[in-house]
Amino acid sequence: MKTIIPNEIEIKDLHQFIVGAIAPRPIAFASTVNENGQTNLAPYSFFNAFSSNPPILVFSSNRKVKGNTTKDTLHNVEANGEVVINVVNYDIVQQMAIASVSYPSDISEFDKSGLTPIASQFVKPARVKESPVQFECKVKEIITLGEHGGAGHLIICEVVCIHINENVIDDRNRIDPNKLDLVGRLGRAYYVRASGNALFTVAQDQEIIALGFDKLPNHIKNSSVLTGNQIGLIAGLTKFPTEEEIADFGRNTPELAPILGLKTNSESDFYQQLHLLAQQFILKNELEAAFKTLLQ
Amino acid sequence: MKTIIPNEIEIKDLHQFIVGAIAPRPIAFASTVNENGQTNLAPYSFFNAFSSNPPILVFSSNRKVKGNTTKDTLHNVEANGEVVINVVNYDIVQQMAIASVSYPSDISEFDKSGLTPIASQFVKPARVKESPVQFECKVKEIITLGEHGGAGHLIICEVVCIHINENVIDDRNRIDPNKLDLVGRLGRAYYVRASGNALFTVAQDQEIIALGFDKLPNHIKNSSVLTGNQIGLIAGLTKFPTEEEIADFGRNTPELAPILGLKTNSESDFYQQLHLLAQQFILKNELEAAFKTLLQ
Numbered sequence: 001m002k003t004i005i006p007n008e009i010e011i012k013d014l015h016q017f018i019v020g021a022i023a024p025r026p027i028a029f030a031s032t033v034n035e036n037g038q039t040n041l042a043p044y045s046f047f048n049a050f051s052s053n054p055p056i057l058v059f060s061s062n063r064k065v066k067g068n069t070t071k072d073t074l075h076n077v078e079a080n081g082e083v084v085i086n087v088v089n090y091d092i093v094q095q096m097a098i099a100s101v102s103y104p105s106d107i108s109e110f111d112k113s114g115l116t117p118i119a120s121q122f123v124k125p126a127r128v129k130e131s132p133v134q135f136e137c138k139v140k141e142i143i144t145l146g147e148h149g150g151a152g153h154l155i156i157c158e159v160v161c162i163h164i165n166e167n168v169i170d171d172r173n174r175i176d177p178n179k180l181d182l183v184g185r186l187g188r189a190y191y192v193r194a195s196g197n198a199l200f201t202v203a204q205d206q207e208i209i210a211l212g213f214d215k216l217p218n219h220i221k222n223s224s225v226l227t228g229n230q231i232g233l234i235a236g237l238t239k240f241p242t243e244e245e246i247a248d249f250g251r252n253t254p255e256l257a258p259i260l261g262l263k264t265n266s267e268s269d270f271y272q273q274l275h276l277l278a279q280q281f282i283l284k285n286e287l288e289a290a291f292k293t294l295l296q
Numbered sequence: 297m298k299t300i301i302p303n304e305i306e307i308k309d310l311h312q313f314i315v316g317a318i319a320p321r322p323i324a325f326a327s328t329v330n331e332n333g334q335t336n337l338a339p340y341s342f343f344n345a346f347s348s349n350p351p352i353l354v355f356s357s358n359r360k361v362k363g364n365t366t367k368d369t370l371h372n373v374e375a376n377g378e379v380v381i382n383v384v385n386y387d388i389v390q391q392m393a394i395a396s397v398s399y400p401s402d403i404s405e406f407d408k409s410g411l412t413p414i415a416s417q418f419v420k421p422a423r424v425k426e427s428p429v430q431f432e433c434k435v436k437e438i439i440t441l442g443e444h445g446g447a448g449h450l451i452i453c454e455v456v457c458i459h460i461n462e463n464v465i466d467d468r469n470r471i472d473p474n475k476l477d478l479v480g481r482l483g484r485a486y487y488v489r490a491s492g493n494a495l496f497t498v499a500q501d502q503e504i505i506a507l508g509f510d511k512l513p514n515h516i517k518n519s520s521v522l523t524g525n526q527i528g529l530i531a532g533l534t535k536f537p538t539e540e541e542i543a544d545f546g547r548n549t550p551e552l553a554p555i556l557g558l559k560t561n562s563e564s565d566f567y568q569q570l571h572l573l574a575q576q577f578i579l580k581n582e583l584e585a586a587f588k589t590l591l592q
Contacts, residue, residue, distance in 0.1 A: 001459045001460065001461055001462065002459070002460045002461075002462055002465065003417070003457065003458070003459055004457070004458040004459075004460065005456075005457055006350070006351045006455055006456070006457075006458070011348055011349045013469070014348055014349070014351060015348035015349075016470055016471070017458060017460065017471065018345045018348055018351060018455075019345065020470060020471030020473070020476070021383055021429040021431075021458075021460070021471055021476070022322050022343075022344060022345040022353065022383070023322055023473070023476075023478055023480070023490060024320040024321075024322060024478065024480040024488065024490045025320075025321075025322055025344055025345075026318050026319055026320060026321055026344075045344075046344055046345055046346045046347070047318075047344060048318060048321055048322075048341075048342055048343060048344045049314045049315065049318040049321075049342055050342045050354075050356040050441065050448040050450060051342070051356065051358060051441040051442060051446065051447055051448030052307055052310055052311035052314055052358070052361065052446035052447075052448075053307045053310070053311075053361070053442055053444050053445060053446030053447055054302070054441065054442050054447070055302045055310060055314060056441050056448060057318065058346075058354070058450070060346040060347065062347060062348070065348065065349070066503075087317055087318070090525075091523070091524060091525065092524055092525070093498060093525060093528075094498065094524070094525040094526075094527075094528025094529050094532065095509075095524055095525070095527075095528040095531075097498045097500035097528065097532060098500065098506055098508060098509070098528055098531055098532055100500060100502050101500065101501075101502055101504070101505060101506050101508075102502050102503055102505075103505065103508075107508075111508065111509065111510040112506070112508030112509060112510060112531070113508070113509060113528070113531075114508075114509030114510075114517060114524070114527065114528070114531065121299070130524065133317040135317075143439075145346065145347040145350065145352050146347060146349055146350050148349050149349060150347065150348035150349030151347055151348075151349055151350070152346040152347030152348075152352060154346060154354070154450070154452075156450075159302055159314075160301075160302070161299065161300070161301055161302075162299070162300040162302070162313060162317075163297045163298070163299055163300075164297065164298045164300065164313065164317070165297055165298075166297065166298055169298065173309070174312055174316060174483065174484060175312070175313065175316030175317055175483055177316070177319070177482045177483065177486050180316070180317070180319075182319055182320065182482075184319070184320040184480055184488070184490065186473050186478075186490060186495070187470065187471055187473065188470060188497075189497040189498055189499055190473050190495055190496075190497055191495070191496055191497070191498055192320065192480070192488060192490040192494050192495055192496075193494050193495075193496060194319060194320045194480065194482060194488040194494070196494075197493070197494070198488050198489050198490070198492075198493070198494030199482070199486055199487070199488055200486075200487055200488075200489060201484075201485040201486055201487070202389060202390065202393045202485055202487055203485055204390075204393035204394065204396060204397065205397075206396050206397055206398050207362075207398055208397070209397060209398075209399065210394055210397050210408070212394055212397075212399075212403075212407065212408030212409070212410075213391075213394070213407065213408060213409060213410030214407040214408060214410075221410060227387070228387060228388055228390070228391050228410070228426065229386075229387065229388070229389060229390040229391070230390075231390075231391075231410065232388075232389075232390025232391040232393065232394055232409070232410070233390050235391075235394055235408070235409075235410065236390065236393060236394055
């Protein structure tokens, strides 16, 4: 392991390690206005939701590492406490990138990015028409995290209204990630497209007590065949099969017969073959069959 | 658009719209200890970096929507102000899922998840050996965002030491996202794997003033052939080619000859064909050739 003490390295290197390691980050495409009504639009990836009740989003407009200057977004929310946070999907990522350019304050990034401002219901800043979800927010508090280049500000926003494009909502009244097609930010110039084959699901119910690794026999925990994720799927089950279920499974699973024959001759070959067969069941998502195999 | 006023819908529905729309979210795999030395490990996706100088990470341990209870992690950081935030890569996601189960306080999620605790240098909580990046943190402040189920807490953490597995660092001393292979959280049971084909790069320099949409001729801005992202790539260029460069390109690009012949007969056919050819250049990432094509 490489060990880094923050104040012993250059800020730009520290910054790159942080944005490389803390990822993928959601993007707040923040629309604000200044005291003269001049609109501003800029993307921020030091951003997330932090509460549902009340609904709170937080983003940071950081002091630039180079030059230690602050940005128009920060001036605007300090001046009038209003912001619309628009999400960024794959279809608008290049237009978002243009809005990230440091144009002078009197230039609107709506004009530069070609994105369309539409009126909000509760706040002055415009929403981005092309963004599939738009959060109208009132800024509750701004917390300054430092005075030097690279210092952030926690801009704490309460959501007063959400607009969601009907096309991204499924039959169960939930957002479909494939229809939404969001992008997330990583380090350097990298982004991730959060849809399609990159998505997967983990079906662990937090309220149902799973067995856990500590309850598994040693040969499973220490398997040289199964990966941590595969053992994790077994450890995520909520109960052991009964002796009878294990015996029944042994009798009724033809692939097991030759493996069971190894048990008395070579314990290491037996477990190796048993784990390989269990792995096949895991890959087919037949977790109980895998568990009954491992318990022969 | 569907319009939602937060206090007019059920918290569980509001929560799902928020976690579905604000994604992909990075995961803080938080290791803490209580006053008796009992270890705790739990994943939180209301989490991000917010500052590089000082290096600040913020995560929220929310009151549960069902039951309005708080979690062990919150008790522990309130008691002793220390936490190790470990990142979650694809190889440990199932073990992370087991640590998300609501085990009683006297059970260690290290035992349940089968992950290995290793001693930290500056704080009491253990690091997760299998995690490729571990942030040892001191909690600076905890801000309570509400009193009801679903309410978050901003747990503001200053990084005192970072441990990075050498295997995820490239020759240029930067984290390689493909080697790190992080996962991000979306709504419901969805996760995204942030590596491989899901990654893409956007090469927009924020300090170099790009032309922007407003400087492009109308036929480009209003193209029925080019997508917003493709027009965005052209708008992201920093200067127009000269008259001479455009004329030279016209003479030396054989594919243009039949298209230029359309100019006097049918303006709409001309622009349609011109944009289709420009699109081919954009798909080959030859942006200047695309721009010179569009300016014929």
